[in-house]
Amino acid sequence: DSAVRVRYSAILYALKMTGETKVCSGVLEHRKLSVTSAEDWTREWKKFKSSLFTMDITRLPIYVLEDITYYLHGCDLAACAAVCYFWREAFNDDFFWQRLCYRDIVPYLATVENLVKPHFQLPPQDSDTLEDLCEWRIRFMRQAHLMRNWYCARYSLQTIYTYDSSISHSGHVLHDTGDHWLVLSTRSKTQVWNIQNVPYMEAAVVNYGESFVAGVGPLMLRASHNLLEVFKPDDLLAPQNNPKFDIKLTFACFINTGEKFPETVETTSDVTKVIAKSHDYDFKNPFDYFTIGNIFVGYQPAPSRLWSRPKIYFWDLTTGLKVHEETVPRICSSCIIKKGDTTKPMILIYAFKSSTFKNRNIRLSHIYLYNIKTMKYTGFHADIPSKVLWWGMARDILVTRQERAFHFFDIIAGTFLSVKDMDLKMNVGESDLEHSQFLLRTHLYYAYKYHLQVMDIETQETVFTFDVNYIIYSLHNIRGKFMIISSKSCSEVWDIEDNELVFRLPYLFITDFRIDSKASPMRLLAQSQNEVSIINFW
Incomplete structure (x- = not known):
């Protein structure tokens, strides 16, 4: 045989x-x-x-x-x-x-x-x-x-409508037992949906402003300004078509303080009463947030006091404790902190200050790497010419994406390796530069215009390239097995290993949808305006 x-x-x-x-x-x-x-x-x-x-x-x-x-x-x-x-x-x-x-x-x-x-x-x-x-x-x-x-393109399609203002953030929680939820944040409400079978809303609570929501393990969180609330969706157990308007919390805290709210603060309604009386709620200054593993990171991108050193706050979501507080190493007028496309527990801090010299706006920009595991700076520092839109790291090679170029650094030696310039002449909104690349092992997949190229970041040489007949808007990696290539007119699923088209996504996925590539292979999630489309593969 x-x-x-x-x-x-x-x-x-x-x-x-x-x-x-x-x-x-x-x-x-x-x-x-x-x-x-x-x-x-x-x-x-x-x-x-x-x-x-x-x-x-x-x-x-x-x-x-x-x-x-x-x-x-x-x-x-x-x-x-x-x-x-x-x-x-x-x-x-x-x-x-x-x-x-x-x-x-x-x-x-x-x-x-x-x-x-x-x-x-x-x-x-x-x-x-x-x-x-x-x-x-x-x-x-x-x-x-x-x-x-x-x-074989075998799936079922479901759609959720928020019947509210457009969705700003979303998060997904998946349990081994099969209980899974989707949390959505609009301008006015945070909604928790059960999407195990036929989607239905389990809870809807009023937001204090634009809120960040996310799913981490079995937990969900909501953050607004310097307020953080954490809860377990399996505590809701709301019957279908009868959503709750109050959520029982695991804990709540002000991000920039070191203590949780007292145990008597059990629900979102209790939190509303606390912030109405407290002077610690900072409703004037916006915060930015993200999660990496079970660590919640919050910081002020633009401090209230100019030319200062912003602070970064780290909370362990499983224990409900503030584990560390760090200061940006350089005085700046603003900073951006990003988690990258890497398996290492690292975040990248992009700090800059702008000044005017002879009627020209000059931006002095610096990047630093911070290790979440050790809660220390790695010692790597570099000056870069423009804003970091994306970054990734593998084999101690750091890659940063600016608007028109990729920069490569050796983080052990602390040296600049090379720059890959791209002749980008794109119209505004033609491409999502933050989601037009991903790192798979040591291969950098990136798109521009009609082209998709793969580069080895260790040698900075192109491995292969191919063209499509549409302008690529975004590129997403699904577990290193598939990639989704999206444009304004179509979205396609490709096999990464064979570089072959597998199937085209339904038409619902091509009208300004943002695809959540962090979701599990059992489901593909995409959101747009006030709706979320769910493709189930299991």
Whole structure:
């Protein structure tokens, strides 16, 4: 069988990488490769590759099987397990399948009913003598079914209307148990929606002004000026078509103080009474916020006192404690703090001050890296010519996006590496520059005009490029598996590995929608004005 021969070749290649393999009575024997046996191995390898013998895979040491599976994709591993009874047993171990699964979504797939047809079903057991499939293989099969739904464009579409002013912020909460919610903030209200099956509103509370909302693990939060409120949506339990107008809180606090509100402040109504009497509520000066892991970060981008050093406040959402307070290292008139496209617990601080010299506006700009884990500055500092719209980091290489260029830095050496200029002649609103790129391992995917290019950030060289027949407005990464390329006229889902078009999103997704690429692969969320569209893939 040609398919099996391909799998054999992949395994033989893995054996070549891990040691010396010789054929003895039709069975492979394996030992670690020494330097002196390299030439012998090359001769033996050429002989063996010319003809494929039956392999008793159960005779191989477990560490060899581990090395083999490192080189195999999920479909290859499944093909190996289907060769024969002995191969099935050899690969029926959680260790081989666990690394192929998204750890944060497989518990959800195991507990939540599959609503998109055809439904997932385990294959029938052909024989009573076969042992049951291991737990992580079953989990991988569910995940593979989810991915097939993407490739086959199998989904259901739902739409939420806020019947209010336009949505300013949104957040998504997903539980392993299947309970999941969407929190939306409009000019006047914060709304909590249950989107497990048919979406319905569970709560709607009045905002104190423009509010930032987000989902972090099982928690939701709302922040307005220097006020932070944290709650658990599973405490709501509101019946359908009967939303609550008060929310029980886990805790509330003023961001720039060190203490939570007393335990007697239990609900959003209690908070309203507190801020009506308190002088600590700073309703004059706006704050900016974001979350990184379970840490909430709040700061004043433009301090009330000019030419000062703004302060940054860090709160642990799980404990409800203020864990640190930091000062921007340089006097500035304004600052912007961004979390980046990186797996490291870092934030980038962009501080600048503007001045006028001979009727020319001069901006002095500086960037710093701050480690959330150690709560210290990394020591990296650089001067840049313009505002940072996006940044990412991998392998100690920092990439910053300005309006017309990418800048590359070595954060260990603290040196500037290179700049990638782009001849951008775009009309206003033609492209979303903050969401026109993403970093996948060491590859930078970025779009401009009709072009999508991929660059290796270590060498700053282009890996490949291709063109589309529309101006790209935004680019989103879905778990390193898919990317969504959007324009003003269409939105398309592409396979990242194969660079192939998978399917086009419904028309609802092309009218100024902002796609939430941080949502889970089970759902694709996009918001516009006073509505949110939800595509369910599970």
